[in-house]
Amino acid sequence: MEFTRNSRQLLSKIATNDRHGENSPYFDGWKAYDSNPFHPTHNPHGVIQMGLAENQLCFDLIEKWILENPDASICTAEGIDKFKDIAIFQDYHGLKEFREGVAKFMRRVGGNRVKFDLNRIVMSGGATGANETVMFCLADPGDAFLVPSPYYAGFARDLRWRTRLDIVPVDCRSSNNFRITRAALEEAYEKARRSNINVKGVIIANPSNPLGTVLDKETMRSLVSFINDKNIHLVCDEIYAATVFSSPRFISIAEIIQDMDCNRDLIHIVYSLSKDMGFPGLRVGIVYSFNDDVMNCARKMSSFGLVSSQTQFFLASMLNDEEFVGNFLRESSKRLAKRHHVFTKGLERVGISSLKSNAGLFFWMDMRPLLKEQTVEAEIELWRVIINKVKLNVSPGSSFQCSEPGWFRVCFANMDDETVRVALERIRQFVLQGKEKDDVSDKSKHWKKQNLRLSFSSVRLYDESLMTPRMISPHSPIPHSPLVRART
Amino acid sequence: MVSMSKIATGNGHGENSPYFEGWKAYETNPFHPIDRPDGVIQMGLAENQLCFEFIKKWLMEHPEASVCTSEGVGRFKETALFQDYHGMPEFRQAVAKFMGKVRGDRVKFDPERIVMSGGATGAHETVAFCLADPGEALLLPTPYYPGFDRDLRWRTGVELVPVICESCNNFQITRNALEAAYEKAGEDGLRVKGLLITNPSNPLGTIMDRDTLKSIVRFVNEKNIHLIGDEIYAATVFKSPEFVSISEVIEEVECDRDLIHIVYSLSKDMGFPGFRVGIIYSYNDAVMNCARKMSSYGLVSSQTQHLIATMLNDHDFVDDFIVESREQLFKRHEYFTWSLSQVGIGSLKGNGGLFIWMDLRKLLKDNTFEGEMDLWRVIINEVKLNVSPGSSFHCHEPGWFRVCFANMDDNTMEVALSRIRAFILKNNESIVPRKLCRRSSLKLSLSRSLSRRIDDFMSPTGIMSPHSPLPQSPLVRART
Numbered sequence: 001m002e003f004t005r006n007s008r009q010l011l012s013k014i015a016t017n018d019r020h021g022e023n024s025p026y027f028d029g030w031k032a033y034d035s036n037p038f039h040p041t042h043n044p045h046g047v048i049q050m051g052l053a054e055n056q057l058c059f060d061l062i063e064k065w066i067l068e069n070p071d072a073s074i075c076t077a078e079g080i081d082k083f084k085d086i087a088i089f090q091d092y093h094g095l096k097e098f099r100e101g102v103a104k105f106m107r108r109v110g111g112n113r114v115k116f117d118l119n120r121i122v123m124s125g126g127a128t129g130a131n132e133t134v135m136f137c138l139a140d141p142g143d144a145f146l147v148p149s150p151y152y153a154g155f156a157r158d159l160r161w162r163t164r165l166d167i168v169p170v171d172c173r174s175s176n177n178f179r180i181t182r183a184a185l186e187e188a189y190e191k192a193r194r195s196n197i198n199v200k201g202v203i204i205a206n207p208s209n210p211l212g213t214v215l216d217k218e219t220m221r222s223l224v225s226f227i228n229d230k231n232i233h234l235v236c237d238e239i240y241a242a243t244v245f246s247s248p249r250f251i252s253i254a255e256i257i258q259d260m261d262c263n264r265d266l267i268h269i270v271y272s273l274s275k276d277m278g279f280p281g282l283r284v285g286i287v288y289s290f291n292d293d294v295m296n297c298a299r300k301m302s303s304f305g306l307v308s309s310q311t312q313f314f315l316a317s318m319l320n321d322e323e324f325v326g327n328f329l330r331e332s333s334k335r336l337a338k339r340h341h342v343f344t345k346g347l348e349r350v351g352i353s354s355l356k357s358n359a360g361l362f363f364w365m366d367m368r369p370l371l372k373e374q375t376v377e378a379e380i381e382l383w384r385v386i387i388n389k390v391k392l393n394v395s396p397g398s399s400f401q402c403s404e405p406g407w408f409r410v411c412f413a414n415m416d417d418e419t420v421r422v423a424l425e426r427i428r429q430f431v432l433q434g435k436e437k438d439d440v441s442d443k444s445k446h447w448k449k450q451n452l453r454l455s456f457s458s459v460r461l462y463d464e465s466l467m468t469p470r471m472i473s474p475h476s477p478i479p480h481s482p483l484v485r486a487r488t
Numbered sequence: 489m490v491s492m493s494k495i496a497t498g499n500g501h502g503e504n505s506p507y508f509e510g511w512k513a514y515e516t517n518p519f520h521p522i523d524r525p526d527g528v529i530q531m532g533l534a535e536n537q538l539c540f541e542f543i544k545k546w547l548m549e550h551p552e553a554s555v556c557t558s559e560g561v562g563r564f565k566e567t568a569l570f571q572d573y574h575g576m577p578e579f580r581q582a583v584a585k586f587m588g589k590v591r592g593d594r595v596k597f598d599p600e601r602i603v604m605s606g607g608a609t610g611a612h613e614t615v616a617f618c619l620a621d622p623g624e625a626l627l628l629p630t631p632y633y634p635g636f637d638r639d640l641r642w643r644t645g646v647e648l649v650p651v652i653c654e655s656c657n658n659f660q661i662t663r664n665a666l667e668a669a670y671e672k673a674g675e676d677g678l679r680v681k682g683l684l685i686t687n688p689s690n691p692l693g694t695i696m697d698r699d700t701l702k703s704i705v706r707f708v709n710e711k712n713i714h715l716i717g718d719e720i721y722a723a724t725v726f727k728s729p730e731f732v733s734i735s736e737v738i739e740e741v742e743c744d745r746d747l748i749h750i751v752y753s754l755s756k757d758m759g760f761p762g763f764r765v766g767i768i769y770s771y772n773d774a775v776m777n778c779a780r781k782m783s784s785y786g787l788v789s790s791q792t793q794h795l796i797a798t799m800l801n802d803h804d805f806v807d808d809f810i811v812e813s814r815e816q817l818f819k820r821h822e823y824f825t826w827s828l829s830q831v832g833i834g835s836l837k838g839n840g841g842l843f844i845w846m847d848l849r850k851l852l853k854d855n856t857f858e859g860e861m862d863l864w865r866v867i868i869n870e871v872k873l874n875v876s877p878g879s880s881f882h883c884h885e886p887g888w889f890r891v892c893f894a895n896m897d898d899n900t901m902e903v904a905l906s907r908i909r910a911f912i913l914k915n916n917e918s919i920v921p922r923k924l925c926r927r928s929s930l931k932l933s934l935s936r937s938l939s940r941r942i943d944d945f946m947s948p949t950g951i952m953s954p955h956s957p958l959p960q961s962p963l964v965r966a967r968t
Contacts, residue, residue: 010619010681010712010713010714010746010747011618011619011774011775011778012617012618012619012620012621012624012681013621014617014618014621014778015617015618015619015774015775015778016774020778020781020782022781054569056565056569059564059565059568062564062565062568063561063564063565066556066561066564067558067561070556070557072556073554073556073557075547075551075553075554075556075557075795076551076554076556076557077548080544080547080548083540083543083544083547084537084540084544086762087540087759087760087761087762087763088535088537088759088760088761088762089761089762090607090755090761090762090764125606125610125784125785125786125787126571126784126785126787128784128785129606129784129785129786132785136493136495136496136643137492137493137495137496138492138493138496139493140493140494140495141622143493157781157784162617162643162782162785200491231490231491233490263490265490266490274571278568278569279568279569280568280569280570280571281567281568281569281570281571281789281790281791282568282789282790282791283571283786283787283788283789283790291490291492293492293496293497294492294496297492297495297496297501300501300503300638301501301643303606303607303609303610303638304606304609304610304613304643304785304786305606305610305764305785305786306606306607306764307764307789308762308763308764308788308789308791308792309762309763309764310762310763310789310791310792310795311789311791311792314556314791
């Protein structure tokens, strides 16, 4: 028998389209890294991964806790008697102690200003699964959600792929630090309506990925008022909530609606422990909806992505240890603040600025001055140089649907201090070389060299006196930057 | 009025099925030997609880299997960070090896083809998403697992077309039945994209013979449709005939391998439903790659991947476990079916699964599904057993019930059996009279521990059929 059929025709449209989003440059950088990963001794010239928003700074605390709490595991002598009950536990309501621990954690992370009901905690396959599940509950194929840009590259897949929804971006600009304005929301909404696109809601990430900023109260109230007026849903992805390391503080949507007249059936939170605790492998996604029907539906859907009962049990123990949690959150903030500072200051010294931010595991780096032209093509060209010559995997703004070229997301919490030094050194070298090339025909080149005394020793990369987080704004590069053309 | 999706407001979640009603009855009044001896005994849950002592012993001897012990904590960080949807190589190797061993090492599985999913639940949904568009259909032999209505259809929009199987030939899948279903789908304007078989069967507890499997493979090839083989009960086959996997059959029948996909899980074979270890094994590269991308929605927790990898890479343990599990299931199954036969209750001859397909047709007042529901409510409310009515499995004929036997200890089993005996004897008049053998010379030890294997006193092939109760039962009214 001959088999000459085209097997692709046998598959679904979902399987053969591109909506899984993996052809985005966001993933190209990963591939470059995977084929040549940096290692301080084995591969010191490899690509340093700065495209992965992971929180690796506090594992020492966690490991210590684990050793002090053997009953958190069902595989230790202390916990083995629970093994059977846990191994057979597949109730999609989830372990009560697990839900309790998560609710307490979320409360803590929200600054103790709002209580979360453990009976509203619904599990999912990571935040990936949570976002998809919420979309399945709220919208039909062909419907759309408004998403302020720039936004997490994975949303293209999580919100759209199997749900068959559309994303309508809400344009945010650097001119006002990428704030979400009512005007931008209205404009996006109207534009969708004119194209006969049925908008079912807005989804925001707060703290923002990739910006690393938190939403202020005014913006949040304006958002709630907007969705209330339009009677559409508001989904808040708060997975970076505990990565806020300096003021202003994180405000959960749960807190905002306490003081506002709004239809709570429209409000839904997506949470996870992947960023705040650094546990992406454990696949702990949470859907917290104020709408009973959505909650019940999402809970039924959680069968497609429940948290492993072994993991539920472990986390129940850890998160119900309030002393540990308090200590962990404080220490995590401190370490994130320090790391963020080292990076942004280090970059400042070579004239690279970034968006003022106080959260997230990354910062939003402004490379617009280095672009040949202010186009996406030029951005991608610069990015390829960064990957191939500077050997850093950073993520280009276009992969976050940023409407202005030249911005890059740089992750800083997924490496040790030594790697940080190497990364900064590479950037420094790159910037200096670039500066030399640019000024080849410039007579003032020599003058510049003499006037610019920047100490590049790594010791000064972290300056104690600059501990106050007065970060660079996009419009005031440090005057001694070699990238600024001298006017004297 | 807040609007939600059609998916959310419809009934596609399938929870209004009687399959779940029984669960609810159990939950409000669960049996406990001391605290609630009159509670409902759960016999509607296909769980494998018979080997936990064996597993626990291994765990105590292997602290490195956990990332939370002092031996394992050095790997905690890299494990907690590991979210690569390819899955840990050791995990894939271990699962591939396990799948091979469960099939008697007659076939090898490639670790690079192992794709994770959120339990078998997630695996089925993912495969449906990969193979069919909304409105397209999958053929499904009846009776079938009620969860399929949700897993294959709910969020995918895929339709299910039943392939009718009947008791007159022990519910085997015939070529005629397949053709008839395929034709009917065509008449209804449905494009069939595939056929899903569960082998060993839930709820029947039977396996498909090689010829049937070959016939099925030929069928899908001719129609150019996919074949999905749900083999999650593969290791629960506790006596001959030996389990034959789709993976073996395709070595013997010429076929387009791009049509062949296996769904697997550790929920039944190992008794770990809480760990959510679902596996998709497709011979089609495009499906494998697509399913792998989709696995992000339901990856196996890396903590659990590490545990399973360590456990299943211990091949001695695996070999011993498979033997032990079969032994325990065999004992439990044989004792249970034999005890039922003593009161004239037969079941479909089976050799796998965690349940029996019990034949209560003669107890129906009416030979209708309403009659079946009436009987079922009596069983739940009076006999206080949660068993699952055949209609919830879309069985074409009323009167069959799935009864799970591997999710309880010996004591609970005895209580369940005594309740059944009491019920049957009480209702003796309403039972169609049966021919009972009157031999009285046989002495039978009814000790619960069944220190002798049952086949010492039963002929190897003389397994219960619905019409020949064991002659030596003490419950048979003595006539001498």
